[in-house]
Amino acid sequence: MVRREQLHQCGPVVWEIPPTVRPDMRVPARIYASAELLEQILRDRSLEQLINVATLPGIQQAAIVMPDVHEGYGFPIGGIAAMDLQEGVISPGGIGYDINCGVRLLVSELSVTEVQARLEQLAKSLYQAVPSGVGRGGRFKLNVRELDKVLEYGVQWALAEGYGEEEDLNVIESRGRIPEADAGAVSREAKERGRDQLGTMGAGNHFVEVGYVDKLFDESIGRVLGLKQKQVVVLIHTGSRGLGHQVATDYIRIMLAALSRYNIRLPDRELACAPLLSPEGQRYFRAMCAAANFAWTNRQLITWEVRQTWQEVFGESGGRLRILYDVAHNIAKIEQHTIEGRTQRVLVHRKGATRAFPPGHPETPPMYREVGQPVLIPGSMGTASYVLVGAPGSMEQTFGSTCHGAGRQMSRHAAKRAVDAERLRSELRQRGIVVQAGSVRGLVEEAPIAYKDVDAVVHVVHTAGIARIVARLRPIAVIKG
Amino acid sequence: MAFGYELHPHTADIRISLWAETFPELFQAAVVALAEILFPQGCEGRPLIVRRRVAVTAPDSTALLVDFLSEVLLYSQIRKALFCRFCPQSVQETFVEGKLRGCRVEGFQQDIKAVTYHEAEVYRLSQGYGARLIVDV
Numbered sequence: 001m002v003r004r005e006q007l008h009q010c011g012p013v014v015w016e017i018p019p020t021v022r023p024d025m026r027v028p029a030r031i032y033a034s035a036e037l038l039e040q041i042l043r044d045r046s047l048e049q050l051i052n053v054a055t056l057p058g059i060q061q062a063a064i065v066m067p068d069v070h071e072g073y074g075f076p077i078g079g080i081a082a083m084d085l086q087e088g089v090i091s092p093g094g095i096g097y098d099i100n101c102g103v104r105l106l107v108s109e110l111s112v113t114e115v116q117a118r119l120e121q122l123a124k125s126l127y128q129a130v131p132s133g134v135g136r137g138g139r140f141k142l143n144v145r146e147l148d149k150v151l152e153y154g155v156q157w158a159l160a161e162g163y164g165e166e167e168d169l170n171v172i173e174s175r176g177r178i179p180e181a182d183a184g185a186v187s188r189e190a191k192e193r194g195r196d197q198l199g200t201m202g203a204g205n206h207f208v209e210v211g212y213v214d215k216l217f218d219e220s221i222g223r224v225l226g227l228k229q230k231q232v233v234v235l236i237h238t239g240s241r242g243l244g245h246q247v248a249t250d251y252i253r254i255m256l257a258a259l260s261r262y263n264i265r266l267p268d269r270e271l272a273c274a275p276l277l278s279p280e281g282q283r284y285f286r287a288m289c290a291a292a293n294f295a296w297t298n299r300q301l302i303t304w305e306v307r308q309t310w311q312e313v314f315g316e317s318g319g320r321l322r323i324l325y326d327v328a329h330n331i332a333k334i335e336q337h338t339i340e341g342r343t344q345r346v347l348v349h350r351k352g353a354t355r356a357f358p359p360g361h362p363e364t365p366p367m368y369r370e371v372g373q374p375v376l377i378p379g380s381m382g383t384a385s386y387v388l389v390g391a392p393g394s395m396e397q398t399f400g401s402t403c404h405g406a407g408r409q410m411s412r413h414a415a416k417r418a419v420d421a422e423r424l425r426s427e428l429r430q431r432g433i434v435v436q437a438g439s440v441r442g443l444v445e446e447a448p449i450a451y452k453d454v455d456a457v458v459h460v461v462h463t464a465g466i467a468r469i470v471a472r473l474r475p476i477a478v479i480k481g
Numbered sequence: 482m483a484f485g486y487e488l489h490p491h492t493a494d495i496r497i498s499l500w501a502e503t504f505p506e507l508f509q510a511a512v513v514a515l516a517e518i519l520f521p522q523g524c525e526g527r528p529l530i531v532r533r534r535v536a537v538t539a540p541d542s543t544a545l546l547v548d549f550l551s552e553v554l555l556y557s558q559i560r561k562a563l564f565c566r567f568c569p570q571s572v573q574e575t576f577v578e579g580k581l582r583g584c585r586v587e588g589f590q591q592d593i594k595a596v597t598y599h600e601a602e603v604y605r606l607s608q609g610y611g612a613r614l615i616v617d618v
Binding site: 071072073074097098133134189192193202203204242245246248249252253256257268269270272411412413414439441481 | 488489490491494495519540544548551555558559588589590591592594595596597598599600601615617618
């Protein structure tokens with residue numbers, strides 16, 4: 001275990017493990033956390049895993065974790081690692097099994113008081129409209145040809161089929177499509193596993209949540225984002241489902257077999273990687289991009305399901321649901337960054353970390369460019385979620401990245417032992433939160449007690465100057481598998 | 482039947498401990514443990530009508546177990562089936578072949594994304610074999 005005395009404090013919320021701590025480290029390991037969150041982080045093996053990441057070939061500047069970090073498998077969850085394009089590696093474990101797991105925020109024209117009377121009906125209808133649970137397919141069953149189009153064209157395919165509005169594209173990271181995607185790099189098994197899963201949220205920590213703007217911390221930025229006090233919003237959290245899981249499984253196996261060819265030695269097999277420019281690295285990159293396109297399309301089809309339901313429940317008086325933004329938090333992207341004064345393109349792995357480009361960045365949608373790219377941070381079930389925007393410090397410190405959520409601190413098993421389902425339901429009801437959940441087990445595993453304090457997490461990234469808090473959202477209905 | 486398993490909590494995942502008198506039985510234990518996580522009620526009361534041949538080659542015994550169980554997970558997801566029995570036909574250190582039997586299920590209770598190599602290990606016991614695995618849920 002890493003000891004507290006091995007860390008140097010480099011700023012109010014920044015800590016560093018120097019590369020002298022272990023001889024195979026190529027760069028320091030950097031941690032963003034308050035003193036309290038750091039104590040929690042030191043209780044599991046996240047920082048050993050971070051040190052392992054710091055040993056990977058081609059890693060630049062530092063292996064970084066956010067305050068919501070927790071122990072994963074191979075890479076810690078909540079981490080960022082940027083790799084040199086020529087000398088560096090790409091690692092499926094640095095992205096995660098749920099490729100392009102991410103969050104989308106829809107904003108309505110209604111206030112919380114206008115929605116309250118039909119909230120139960122809305123929650124029930126959303127539960128019926130958005131398939132959830134494990135191993136259950138949805139309404140969109142595609143043949144191989146259509147699925148290949150989804151993998152290569154992403155949300156553009158969905159719009160061509162009538163599942164959205166043209167302007168949706170402007171507010172989705174990468175406009176819902178990474179052009180390097182190649183359906184041919186995705187195995188038949190992965191396609192089979194994901195074939196009927198478009199438009200489904202799955203289980204675990206994935207959800208559709210109806211909430212409202214509880215507090216606007218920055219009214220001028222809120223105005224640019226189109227956020228108002230008491231405005232009802234819908235948050236969607238899901239990813240590439242079984243297709244992405246299988247892409248990761250397939251390529252970890254391929255890369256493990258290729259390690260000796262590239263003379264790569266790893267402290268943990270789950271860090272399996274290949275040089276980005278190798279045939280294995282290139283093929284995985286193209287498959288990962290395809291799975292990312294699948295995930296954006298999945299959130300687009302869920303958006304369509306939510307919009308249909310909204311109209312059924314509220315009719316014309318419900319107005320429209322506009323996408324505020326859609327961000328990935330399990331992905332690797334080629335981006336331009338300045339490292340030691342030199343501008344260069346690097347491959348940024350974000351595993352449980354969100355892109356947070358600052359004001360003026362060319363990849364931030366034009367309508368948000370003056371305030372920065374929106375960042376969506378879902379909290380644990382029943383607590384708060386946050387809207388932030390990227391801040392200049394993100395480019396200087398964290399390869400344009402910030403945290404992704406509250407961060408798990410308790411195992412699912414421990415949560416089941418600690419939480420009584422009926423009591424949890426009753427507590428949520430008392431706080432005005434309607435729950436539609438497919439299983440009691442799923443409900444208790446995601447109880448707030450299992451997660452860190454999301455308020456403390458976003459406070460750290462705000463203090464560090466890598467993202468700026470704009471609004472807090474409170475849930476009024478949680479729909480999950 | 483000379484094998485068994487235990488499931489242990491892990492921050493975001495589930496850790497599986499397996500033990501068996503023989504190497505082939507380790508694979509039987511793994512199949513039963515995976516089924517327990519996916520659908521704790523098991524196949525009880527349901528006809529075992531789903532069959533699937535599985536054959537996996539890997540560089541060593543640990544990778545073999547991980548890759549084998551990944552295949553079982555894949556077939557479970559694709560065929561919407563819970564595989565609760567494995568009849569090994571040929572098992573060597575780097576090769577396993579046999580038949581899976583299971584029942585149809587409407588859905589699973591736990592979403593297993595993958596069987597990971599993280600801290601995975603197959604080892605010899607004084608009498609038999611043991612293994613540790615972590616599944617990502």
